[in-house]
Amino acid sequence: xxxxxxQITRYSRHILLPEVGGKGQKKLSQAKVFVVGxxxxxxxxxxxxxxxxxxTIGLIDSDVVDLSNLQRQVLHHTPDVxxxxxxxxxxxxxxxxxxxxxxxxxxxxxAHNAREIIRQYDVVIDGVDNFPAKFLINDACYLExxxxxxxxxxxxxxxxxxxxxxxxxxxxxxxxxxxxxxVVPTCQEAGIIGVVAGIIGTIQATEAxxxxxxxxxxxxxxxxxxxxxxxxxxEIRVKRNPSCALCGPNASxxxxxxxxxxxxxxx
Amino acid sequence: MQxxxxxxxxxxxxxxxxxxxxxxxxxPQLVAVEVNTQMIDQENLGTTSLKENDKLEFLFFMxxxx
Ligand SMILES: [Zn+2]
Numbered sequence: 001x002x003x004x005x006x007q008i009t010r011y012s013r014h015i016l017l018p019e020v021g022g023k024g025q026k027k028l029s030q031a032k033v034f035v036v037g038x039x040x041x042x043x044x045x046x047x048x049x050x051x052x053x054x055x056t057i058g059l060i061d062s063d064v065v066d067l068s069n070l071q072r073q074v075l076h077h078t079p080d081v082x083x084x085x086x087x088x089x090x091x092x093x094x095x096x097x098x099x100x101x102x103x104x105x106x107x108x109x110x111a112h113n114a115r116e117i118i119r120q121y122d123v124v125i126d127g128v129d130n131f132p133a134k135f136l137i138n139d140a141c142y143l144e145x146x147x148x149x150x151x152x153x154x155x156x157x158x159x160x161x162x163x164x165x166x167x168x169x170x171x172x173x174x175x176x177x178x179x180x181x182x183v184v185p186t187c188q189e190a191g192i193i194g195v196v197a198g199i200i201g202t203i204q205a206t207e208a209x210x211x212x213x214x215x216x217x218x219x220x221x222x223x224x225x226x227x228x229x230x231x232x233x234x235e236i237r238v239k240r241n242p243s244c245a246l247c248g249p250n251a252s253x254x255x256x257x258x259x260x261x262x263x264x265x266x267x
Numbered sequence: 268m269q270x271x272x273x274x275x276x277x278x279x280x281x282x283x284x285x286x287x288x289x290x291x292x293x294x295p296q297l298v299a300v301e302v303n304t305q306m307i308d309q310e311n312l313g314t315t316s317l318k319e320n321d322k323l324e325f326l327f328f329m330x331x332x333x
Contacts (some may be wrong), residue, residue, distance in 0.1 A: 126332065127333075128333070154329050173306065174299045175299050187333055
């Protein structure tokens with residue numbers, strides 16, 4: 001595959017970078033990234049990945065756009081209220097960059113479909129709002145040996161970590177199991193300053209691009225916590241946990257768990 | 268004793284990790300604890316003794332994404 005003149009112009013600022021160049025841009029155009037959730041995190045992630053010329057972006061979300069989403073879910077515009085989030089997101093990404101193939105899945109990620117979908121992608125982005133789904137994504141990515149960029153946001157804070165299966169700590173190395181339902185607030189309950197979604201989402205997109213280009217140091221074995229109130233980042237070193245039920249030497253989890261999903265958690 | 272908790276130096280009258288959680292009124296179910304970069308299993312919180320200048324990280328669940 002070679003680039004057209006327009007594509008060379010479109011991606012010229014990437015191609016200028018020695019770490020990217022024409023070769024790297026080609027890698028991006030052949031890459032497939034799966035974004036779970038077309039909400040606060042999923043929107044900036046997919047928007048920037050689309051602009052960057054990622055060849056295929058998969059978007060899964062079963063929700064429709066709500067007026068209360070627009071404060072942070074930047075791919076959805078006022079006329080989209082009531083429309084499917086994946087359709088709304090797909091339109092904006094393709095208006096920005098028609099080179100991008102956007103696969104939409106208007107459903108929830110479950111223990112039944114997760115591995116089969118994830119298998120088709122090179123990198124997965126966690127942009128979901130509930131713990132059962134975060135554990136499901138972590139487990140499915142490990143079992144499919146697919147790198148995952150984990151993200152979380154709440155109130156004025158956000159967190160990112162990249163997980164390369166068998167190489168770096170997974171989500172379960174830190175958190176063994178989802179917390180009891182209802183004890184940890186969601187954005188819906190506790191609020192979120194919209195811009196934090198953009199900050200964390202663009203870091204997640206950066207991690208995906210680095211993984212695809214194999215440049216720099218991935219955010220592995222490091223949990224990056226951001227606090228917008230003080231504009232501080234804190235990096236917490238983590239490592240693979242020998243007692244991890246998923247990726248430890250005595251792992252007991254060999255298939256996906258269908259946790260009881262909490263009621264509609266505005267993914 | 269003096270401990271560094273989430274990057275901040277604090278002086279607490281405690282001997283185990285569980286004591287710290289109790290002193291700070293933190294539900295052990297809601298936090299992952301690292302002592303000097305070693306994850307501590309929940310069942311060992313009460314038996315993990317701390318010493319002067321240990322570095323603790325309390326990692327709370329952060330679930331949002333939407
Ligand atoms: Zn693990």
